[in-house]
Amino acid sequence: MAAEPTTRELRALVAGYEFDRGHLLPALIAIQERYGYVSRRAMEALARQLGTTPALVYGAVSFYADFRTEPPPRREIVWCSGPACRLRGGDRIREALQHTLGLPLDGQSADGACGFRLGQCNGTCSEAPQVWLDGEVVGGLTVAAAVALAREVMEDGAS
Numbered sequence: 001m002a003a004e005p006t007t008r009e010l011r012a013l014v015a016g017y018e019f020d021r022g023h024l025l026p027a028l029i030a031i032q033e034r035y036g037y038v039s040r041r042a043m044e045a046l047a048r049q050l051g052t053t054p055a056l057v058y059g060a061v062s063f064y065a066d067f068r069t070e071p072p073p074r075r076e077i078v079w080c081s082g083p084a085c086r087l088r089g090g091d092r093i094r095e096a097l098q099h100t101l102g103l104p105l106d107g108q109s110a111d112g113a114c115g116f117r118l119g120q121c122n123g124t125c126s127e128a129p130q131v132w133l134d135g136e137v138v139g140g141l142t143v144a145a146a147v148a149l150a151r152e153v154m155e156d157g158a159s
C-alpha cells in the first residue's frame with residue numbers, strides 16, 4: 001500500500017486553489033485523483049489553503065459518496081443498484097457477492113485486498129445485471145458468475 005502523502009506534498013498539490021472561487025470540490029477531486037482518497041491530513045492541508053476549517057472540508061467529503069477517506073482496495077467490485085439491474089436479478093447478485101467476499105456493501109477487507117461498494121446506474125443498462133470490476137463493466141451476471149468473480153478478486157487481491 002502506498003504511503004500517505006506528506007503535508008508538504010499535499011500543500012503543493014492544493015496551492016492555487018481558492019475558496020472564494022468555488023475551488024473546494026475541484027481541489028478534493030484533484031487530491032483523490034492523485035492519491036486515490038482524501039486523508040485527514042489532506043483535509044487539513046486543504047482547509048488551511050482555502051482559509052476554512054477542516055470540519056467544512058470533511059462535510060463536503062462525507063456528503064459526496066464518491067470521495068474516499070481511506071486508501072482504495074487493490075481490487076474492487078462496485079455493485080449497480082439501478083432499476084434495470086435489480087429487475088434482472090441484481091439483488092441475488094449482491095447477496096452472492098457479499099456472501100462470497102464476506103463483506104457488507106461499502107466494506108473493505110482489513111488487509112486492503114478487496115472492497116465491495118454500492119454503485120449507481122451509469123446508463124449501460126443493456127449489460128444488466130452488472131457490476132464494475134476495477135472500473136470495467138462485467139455484465140450479464142448470474143449468481144454462479146458472481147461467486148466466481150468474487151473468488152477471483154479475493155485471490156488476486158491477496159497476491
Ligand code: FES
Pocket residue numbers: 080081082083084085086120121122123124125126128130
Ligand atoms: S441499472 Fe444497472 S447499469 Fe443501469
